[in-house]
Amino acid sequence: MDELSDAAGVPMSAITNAPQSGTAERAERLARAWRLWITAGPGLFWIVLFLVLPSMILLAIGFFSIGNYGNPHLPLTLTPIREVAGYSILGWSPANITTILRSLLQAVSAAGLTILLAYPVVFFIIAQPPALRPLLLLFVILPSWTNQVVRTYAWMELLGPGSALSHLAQTLGLLPPHLGLMPGLLAMQIGLTYNYLPYMVVPLYAAAEKLDWSLVEAGRDLYASGARLFWSAVFPQTLPGLLSGIILVAIPAFGDYVVPTLLGGGKSMMIGALIAAQFLQTPNWPYGAALTIFMLIFTCAGLLVFRVMSKRLGSSEGSML
Amino acid sequence: MSGRLPGSLNAFIAEPVPATITGNRAQHLPMSAPVAAAPNGSIRGAIALEGISRVFGGGVIAVDQINLTIQPGEFFTLLGPSGCGKTTLLRMIAGFETPDAGRILISGREMQNVPAHLRAVNTVFQSYALFPHLSVAENIEFGLRMRRIARPERKLRVDRIMALLQIDAFARRNPAQLSGGQRQRVALARALVNEPDVVLLDEPLSALDAKLRAELQVELMRMQKRLGMTFVFVTHDQHEALVMSDRIAVMERGRLLQVGPVLDVYEQPRSVFVAEFLGQSNIWKFATHAGNVAQTPIGNLVVGAPIGTQRTAMIRPEKIWLYPEAEAPGDRPNLFPGTVREAIYQGASTHYHVELADGAMILALDTNNQAAERSWGPGEKLVLELKPGNIMLIDG
Amino acid sequence: MSSRLAPPIRRALLLSSMPVYLLLYAPLALIAIFSFAPAPGGQAASLHWYGALWHEPDVLAALRRSVMLALGSSIFGTGLGTLMGFGLSRFRSRARSGFAAAIPSLIIYTPIIMPSLVFGIADLIFFNLLHKATGLFAAGLLTMGIAHVTFQAPYVALVVFARMSGLDPNLFEASHDLYANGWQSFFHLTVPVIRPAIIGGFLLAFTLSIDDFTISYFTAGPGSTTLPIYIYSAVARKGVAPDINALATLMIATVIGTGLLQYLFTRQKERRPMPRAGD
Numbered sequence: 001m002d003e004l005s006d007a008a009g010v011p012m013s014a015i016t017n018a019p020q021s022g023t024a025e026r027a028e029r030l031a032r033a034w035r036l037w038i039t040a041g042p043g044l045f046w047i048v049l050f051l052v053l054p055s056m057i058l059l060a061i062g063f064f065s066i067g068n069y070g071n072p073h074l075p076l077t078l079t080p081i082r083e084v085a086g087y088s089i090l091g092w093s094p095a096n097i098t099t100i101l102r103s104l105l106q107a108v109s110a111a112g113l114t115i116l117l118a119y120p121v122v123f124f125i126i127a128q129p130p131a132l133r134p135l136l137l138l139f140v141i142l143p144s145w146t147n148q149v150v151r152t153y154a155w156m157e158l159l160g161p162g163s164a165l166s167h168l169a170q171t172l173g174l175l176p177p178h179l180g181l182m183p184g185l186l187a188m189q190i191g192l193t194y195n196y197l198p199y200m201v202v203p204l205y206a207a208a209e210k211l212d213w214s215l216v217e218a219g220r221d222l223y224a225s226g227a228r229l230f231w232s233a234v235f236p237q238t239l240p241g242l243l244s245g246i247i248l249v250a251i252p253a254f255g256d257y258v259v260p261t262l263l264g265g266g267k268s269m270m271i272g273a274l275i276a277a278q279f280l281q282t283p284n285w286p287y288g289a290a291l292t293i294f295m296l297i298f299t300c301a302g303l304l305v306f307r308v309m310s311k312r313l314g315s316s317e318g319s320m321l
Numbered sequence: 322m323s324g325r326l327p328g329s330l331n332a333f334i335a336e337p338v339p340a341t342i343t344g345n346r347a348q349h350l351p352m353s354a355p356v357a358a359a360p361n362g363s364i365r366g367a368i369a370l371e372g373i374s375r376v377f378g379g380g381v382i383a384v385d386q387i388n389l390t391i392q393p394g395e396f397f398t399l400l401g402p403s404g405c406g407k408t409t410l411l412r413m414i415a416g417f418e419t420p421d422a423g424r425i426l427i428s429g430r431e432m433q434n435v436p437a438h439l440r441a442v443n444t445v446f447q448s449y450a451l452f453p454h455l456s457v458a459e460n461i462e463f464g465l466r467m468r469r470i471a472r473p474e475r476k477l478r479v480d481r482i483m484a485l486l487q488i489d490a491f492a493r494r495n496p497a498q499l500s501g502g503q504r505q506r507v508a509l510a511r512a513l514v515n516e517p518d519v520v521l522l523d524e525p526l527s528a529l530d531a532k533l534r535a536e537l538q539v540e541l542m543r544m545q546k547r548l549g550m551t552f553v554f555v556t557h558d559q560h561e562a563l564v565m566s567d568r569i570a571v572m573e574r575g576r577l578l579q580v581g582p583v584l585d586v587y588e589q590p591r592s593v594f595v596a597e598f599l600g601q602s603n604i605w606k607f608a609t610h611a612g613n614v615a616q617t618p619i620g621n622l623v624v625g626a627p628i629g630t631q632r633t634a635m636i637r638p639e640k641i642w643l644y645p646e647a648e649a650p651g652d653r654p655n656l657f658p659g660t661v662r663e664a665i666y667q668g669a670s671t672h673y674h675v676e677l678a679d680g681a682m683i684l685a686l687d688t689n690n691q692a693a694e695r696s697w698g699p700g701e702k703l704v705l706e707l708k709p710g711n712i713m714l715i716d717g
Numbered sequence: 718m719s720s721r722l723a724p725p726i727r728r729a730l731l732l733s734s735m736p737v738y739l740l741l742y743a744p745l746a747l748i749a750i751f752s753f754a755p756a757p758g759g760q761a762a763s764l765h766w767y768g769a770l771w772h773e774p775d776v777l778a779a780l781r782r783s784v785m786l787a788l789g790s791s792i793f794g795t796g797l798g799t800l801m802g803f804g805l806s807r808f809r810s811r812a813r814s815g816f817a818a819a820i821p822s823l824i825i826y827t828p829i830i831m832p833s834l835v836f837g838i839a840d841l842i843f844f845n846l847l848h849k850a851t852g853l854f855a856a857g858l859l860t861m862g863i864a865h866v867t868f869q870a871p872y873v874a875l876v877v878f879a880r881m882s883g884l885d886p887n888l889f890e891a892s893h894d895l896y897a898n899g900w901q902s903f904f905h906l907t908v909p910v911i912r913p914a915i916i917g918g919f920l921l922a923f924t925l926s927i928d929d930f931t932i933s934y935f936t937a938g939p940g941s942t943t944l945p946i947y948i949y950s951a952v953a954r955k956g957v958a959p960d961i962n963a964l965a966t967l968m969i970a971t972v973i974g975t976g977l978l979q980y981l982f983t984r985q986k987e988r989r990p991m992p993r994a995g996d
Binding site: 032033035036038039040041042043046047050051052053054058061117120124125127134135138140142143144147148149150151153154155157160194197226251252254258262275279288292295296299303 | 734745807830863930953
Binding site for chain 3: 417438444446453454455463468511
C-alpha cells in the first residue's frame with residue numbers, strides 16, 4: 001500500500017502522454033461505495049429511521065401549537081419555547097429555569113464526587129501487580145451491569161425513613177423524626193454518584209495505565225512535596241481520561257429519569273422527570289419537546305466543550321471510527 | 322531453522338517429478354475450478370503487458386504505458402526504488418487493481434478485467450498475510466478448498482508441498498507460533514500448492530534478517546527452477562535482484578528504464594539511473610570529444626569504442642586497476658595518480674575513495690586476494706588505471 | 718510501575734479505595750440480606766419471599782419477556798452491527814475526508830451519545846405516529862426490540878471495527894488471490910477471524926438490553942412488562958418490599974455470576990493459544 005502513497009511524490013513532469021483521469025480508480029471507488037452500502041447501509045438506515053428521524057420529529061414538535069389532547073397542532077409557534085423559558089399567560093415564572101439549573105448542578109456535582117472517589121481507586125489499582133488489575137477493575141464495573149432500577153432501588157432501602165442511616169441522622173438532629181434521607185436532593189445526589197461512578201473510573205484508569213512514569217521520576221527531583229508532584233507530573237497526564245469521564249457522567253446524569261423519580265420525590269423536580277411527565281401524565285407534547293430541545297442544547301454544548309478541550313490536549317479520544 | 326537445502330528436496334529431485342507438480346500442466350486446474358486455465362501448454366505462464374497505465378487520485382501516474390513480455394518459467398524481477406510503480410504493476414497482474422489502459426495477457430488470455438479470484442496467479446505478500454485463524458496446513462489448503470478440489474487430493478498436495486518446503490513438522494501450528502523464516506515458507510507453500518501459471522512475490526524476504534534472507538534467496542531460486550513456474554519478483558534490493566533473477570526490469574516513475582538479462586543490465590546500463598541504482602559506479606558527463614577520447618572533468622579519457630551521441634562515461638569501481646606508485650605502467654592511457662582519502666575494509670574487498678590531482682573523487686574497489694602485501698591507508702598515494710574497454714558510454 | 722509508589726502512599730491508596738469498594742457493594746449486599754426476611758408472622762430468616770416470587774405469574778412472565786427481548790434484539794443487533802463495523806472498516810474510502818465522509822460515524826455515534834430519555838421519548842412519539850398511520854408497530858415487545866437494536870448495533874459495530882482495524886489488509890487480498898469470491902472470503906476469512914469480536918459484541922448487546930430501563934420504559938406497551946419495568950412500577954407504587962428484594966437479589970446474583978464467569982473464561986483462553994484441529 002505504501003506504493004500508493006509514495007506514488008504521490010511523482011512530479012507532474014513525469015506525466016506525459018498517459019490518460020488524464022483514472023477510470024479504473026473511479027470504477028474501484030464505485031465498487032467500494034456499493035459494497036459499503038450493502039454492508040453498512042442497513043445498520044445506518046436502521047439508526048436513521050428509528051432514532052435520527054424520530055429525534056427530528058420530536059424536536060420539530062417543539063414548534064407546534066398544543067391541540068385538545070396535548071397533541072401537536074398547527075400553526076407553528078414559538079409558544080412552547082417561551083413557556084420553557086418561563087413565560088406564560090400568568091407572567092414569568094422561574095420554575096423551569098430553576099429545574100434546569102438544579103439538574104445541571106446535580107450533574108456537575110455528581111461528576112465532581114465521582115472524580116473524588118475515582119482517583120484513589122484508579123491509583124490503588126495501578127499500584128497492584130498487572131495480573132491483578134483487570135480483576136480489581138472488574139469489581140468496580142460489575143455493579144453497573146445490574147439494572148439501573150435495581151441499583152437505585154438499593155438506595156431506597158438504605159436511605160428510606162426506616163433505615164439505619166436515617167435513624168442516625170434523626171438522632172444527630174440532622175433530620176426531623178419520621179422522615180427519611182429519601183426522597184430529596186441528597187438522596188438524588190448519592191444515587192447519581194453511585195450509578196455513574198464506574199463511568200468515571202474506566203476512562204481514568206485507561207489514562208492512568210498509559211502514564212509516563214519517567215516524567216514522574218523527573219519531577220521527583222524538582223518538587224519537594226508529593227502533592228506538588230501529583231499536580232505537576234501525574235494529574236496533567238490523566239486529563240484526557242478525566243475529560244471523558246466528566247462527559248460520560250455528567251451527560252447521562254443531567255437527563256437521568258430513574259434516579260429523580262425514585263429518589264428525588266415531588267419537591268425537587270429534575271428536567272428528565274419534567275420532560276417525561278409531559279408525555280406520560282399531562283400530555284403536552286409541544287411543551288415536552290421544547291424542554292427536550294433545551295436539554296439537547298446543553299448536552300451538545302457539553303460535547304462541544306469536550307471536543308475542543310480534548311483536541312487542545314492532543315488526545316485522540318473518541319476519534320476511533 | 323536449518324538453512325541447508327532440505328534433504329527431502331534432494332530426494333525429490335532424484336525422483337521422477339510427480340505429475341501434479343510439473344506434469345501435464347493443462348490439467349492442473351480441473352474443469353470444476355472457476356479459474357481460467359491456459360488454452361495450451363506452450364504459453365502457460367507467459368505474461369504480456371501491452372500499454373499498461375494506472376492513474377491514482379489527483380492525476381498521479383503510478384504506471385505509465387508499460388509494455389513487457391515475461392517468458393514461461395522465467396524468474397523475472399521488477400526492481401526500483403519505493404514509489405516507482407513496481408508494486409502497482411504486480412497488483413495489476415494479481416488482479417487487485419485494474420489498469421486504466423492496456424491489456425494484460427496471462428498464459429495468452431486477456432485478464433485485465435478478470436477479478437483476482439478467477440486468475441491462475443498466486444501472490445506471496447510482503448507481510449505474508451497468513452490467515453491467523455487457520456493452522457499452517459489449513460492455510461496452505463485454503464486455495465484448493467475455495468476451488469472445491471476433493472479432500473483426498475487436497476491432503477495429498479498439501480502434504481507434498483509441506484514436505485518439499487520442510488514445513489511438515491509444524492503443520493498443526495498457528496501462524497503466530499512461527500518464526501519469520503517459517504512464515505515465509507508457509508506463504509510460499511500456500512501459493513505453490515495451487516500450481517498457478519504465475520507466482521507473484523512482493524518483497525517476500527524484506528522482513529527477514531540478512532543471513533536467512535541470503536539462504537532463502539538461493540532456496541527460492543532453486544525451487545522456481547525445479548517447478549518451472551513463472552516467478553515475478555518485486556524488490557528494491559539490487560543485490561537480491563542480481564542473485565535471483567533470469568531477467569530484471571528497472572523501473573522508475575512508472576516507466577521501465579531497462580529490461581534484460583541480469584548481466585546485460587549490470588554491464589551495459591543504458592541510463593545513469595540504472596547505472597547508479599544497480600551496483601556502484603563512477604559517472605562523468607562530457608561535452609566534447611575527439612575520436613574515442615572523451616574530455617571529462619577528470620581529464621581526457623580514452624574509451625574502447627567510437628563515441629556517438631553518448632555524453633556520459635561510466636566505470637564500475639571493481640573494474641578499476643590499482644597500482645602502487647612505483648609499479649604503475651607508464652606507457653598506457655587513462656592512468657590517474659591519486660591520494661587515498663578513505664579506505665573501507667569490507668572483508669572480501671576494500672573500497673577506496675581516491676582524490677585525483679584536480680580534486681575529483683573516484684571510487685575504486687580492490688579484491689583482498691593479497692591484502693597483506695597490497696593495501697593503502699588514508700593519505701597514501703597510488704595510481705588508478707581506467708582501461709578503455711571497461712569504460713561504458715551512456716546516452717544523455 | 719507498582720514499585721514506584723512509596724509504601725505510605727500505597728497504604729493511603731488502600732485505605733481510601735476500600736471504602737469506595739464498600740460503597741459499591743454495600744447497597745447490593747443489603748438488598749440480599751433483606752431478601753431473606755422472615756415470612757409474615759415469622760421470626761427467623763427465610764426463603765419465603767423467593768418462594769412467593771415463584772408463585773407470582775407476573776414475575777415469571779416479565780422474566781420470560783426480558784430474556785426474549787434481550788436474545789432477539791441481541792441476535793438482530795449483532796448481525797446489523799457486525800455488517801456495519803465490517804463494511805466501514807473495509808469499504809469506506811480512505812482518500813476522502815470532510816463532512817460527507819464523517820456522516821456514517823456521526824450516525825453510529827448518535828445512539829451512543831443520545832440521552833436515554835430523549836431516545837425513549839423520540840421513539841415513543843415515532844411509534845405512536847407510525848401506529849396511527851399504518852396500524853402496525855403497536856407499542857409492545859416489537860417496538861422495544863426495535864429500539865434495543867438501535868442502541869445495540871452501534872456498540873457491536875465499534876467492537877467489530879476495532880478488531881478489523883487490527884488486521885492486516887493483505888489478508889482479504891490473500892483470500893481473493895487464493896480463489897475466494899466475495900462471499901467465500903466473508904464466510905471463510907472475515908467471520909472466523911472476527912469471531913471473538915462478534916461473540917464479545919453479542920454479549921455486550923445482551924448486557925445492554927438487560928441493563929436498559931429508560932428506553933424500554935418509553936417504548937413498552939400494556940402487555941410487554943419486562944423485569945426492570947415490573948420492579949420500577951412495583952417500587953413506584955408501594956416502595957421497598959421484601960418480594961422485590963428477592964427478585965433484585967436474583968438479578969444481581971445472575972449478573973455478578975455471569976460477569977465473573979466471563980472473566981475467568983476469557984482469562985483461560987488468553988493463557989493458552991488455541992490449538993485447532995484440521996477441518
